[in-house]
Amino acid sequence: MSNDAAAMFGKPYLTVQETAELLHMSRWKVFDLLRTGDLPSFKPGRHRLIPAAGLHSFVSQRLDEEAA
Template sequence: MNQPQPIPHNLKEAAQLSDEPPSNQPPIRGGDHLQAYTVEQVAELLHVGRDKVYYLLRTGQLCSIKIGKLRRITGRHLAQFVASLEGSP
C-alpha cells in the first residue's frame, strides 16, 4: 500500500511532487503522465487557504482545467505557477 507523502515545506518541493497527491484523494490520470489536483489539494500543497487558490485561478496566476463542473489543476499548471514565482522578487 502507498504511504502518503509528507507535505512539502516549500513551493519548489510542491512542484516536484509527481507520484502522490497530498491527501487521500487519488489524482486523475488520463494516460501515463497527467496528474490533476483539486483546489483543496493545491491549497494543502502550497500551505494556503482554498480562497487563495481560487483567487490565483480567478486572476490568471494559476491555470486549471474544467471537466464538467469539476475544476482541476494539473501538475504542469502547478509547476508553471511555481516557476513564475521564482523569477519574481
C-alpha cells in the same frame, strides 16, 4: 504536460483543495489565483482541476520573481 510535474505531485491533475494544501494557502486564495489567470485550470464536470505542470510553472515563476 510535463511528466516531471506529474511525477512530482503524484498525478497529472490536482483539485483546488490539494493545491491549497501543497501551497499552504486557503482554498479561497487558490480560487483568486484561478480567477486572475495566475493558475491554469479546467472544469470537466463539477470539479475544477489544476494541471500539475501548470502548478509547477506557477511555483517556478514565483521563485524566479523572488530571486530577481
